[in-house]
Amino acid sequence: MDTLLRDLQYAFRTLRNSPGFTAVAVLTLALGIGVNATIFSIVNAVLLKPLPVSNPAELVDIYSQPSNFPDEYGTTSWLDYMEYREQSESLSDIVAYTNFFGSFAREGRSELVVGEIVSDNYFDGLGVPPELGRTFRHEEFETQQTHPVTVLSHGFWQSRFGVVTPTWSASP
Numbered sequence: 797m798d799t800l801l802r803d804l805q806y807a808f809r810t811l812r813n814s815p816g817f818t819a820v821a822v823l824t825l826a827l828g829i830g831v832n833a834t835i836f837s838i839v840n841a842v843l844l845k846p847l848p849v850s851n852p853a854e855l856v857d858i859y860s861q862p863s864n865f866p867d868e869y870g871t872t873s874w875l876d877y878m879e880y881r882e883q884s885e886s887l888s889d890i891v892a893y894t895n896f897f898g899s900f901a902r903e904g905r906s907e908l909v910v911g912e913i914v915s916d917n918y919f920d921g922l923g924v925p926p927e928l929g930r931t932f933r934h935e936e937f938e939t940q941q942t943h944p945v946t947v948l949s950h951g952f953w954q955s956r957f958g959v960v961t962p963t964w965s966a967s968p
C-alpha cells in the first residue's frame with residue numbers, strides 16, 4: 797500500500813511540475829471519453845435497441861437489383877410493391893415507405909423536415925398503434941383526388957406545436 801501511495805504522490809508532483817503536459821493529457825482523456833460515449837450512444841440506438849414495433853425480429857427489407865448493375869441495389873417500384881403484396885403467401889404483410897425532405901411552414905417561418913411517404917397498411921403492418929387520433933384509412937389511398945393525410949410523430953407534435961396534451965381527439 798505504501799508503494800501505491802508513493803507512486804501517486806510522484807505522479808501528482810510530476811503533473812504539477814509540467815502543466816502543459818497535464819493539460820494535453822486531461823484534454824485527450826476528456827475527448828476520448830466523449831467520443832466513446834457518443835459512439836456507444838449511436839450504436840445502442842441503431843444496433844442494440846429493438847425497433848419499437850410489435851415483432852422486430854420478423855422484419856425484412858425488400859430491394860430491387862438492376863440487371864445491368866448486379867453489385868447495386870435500389871428501391872422497389874410501387875407497381876412491384878403492389879404485385880408482391882398481392883402474391884405474397886409467406887409474409888404476414890408487406891408495407892412500403894420512402895424517405896423525403898419537405899418544408900414545414902408556420903407563422904411566417906419555414907424549416908426543412910424529414911418524413912416518409914408510406915403505404916396505407918404501414919402502421920398496421922408494423923403493429924404500431926397511434927398514440928392519439930388515428931392512422932390511415934384504406935379509402936384515402938384509393939383515388940388520386942383524395943387529400944393527403946399526415947401522421948405526426950410525438951416529438952414533432954410537441955416541438956412544433958408546443959402541446960403536451962391536446963384538447964381535442966380525432967374520431968377513429
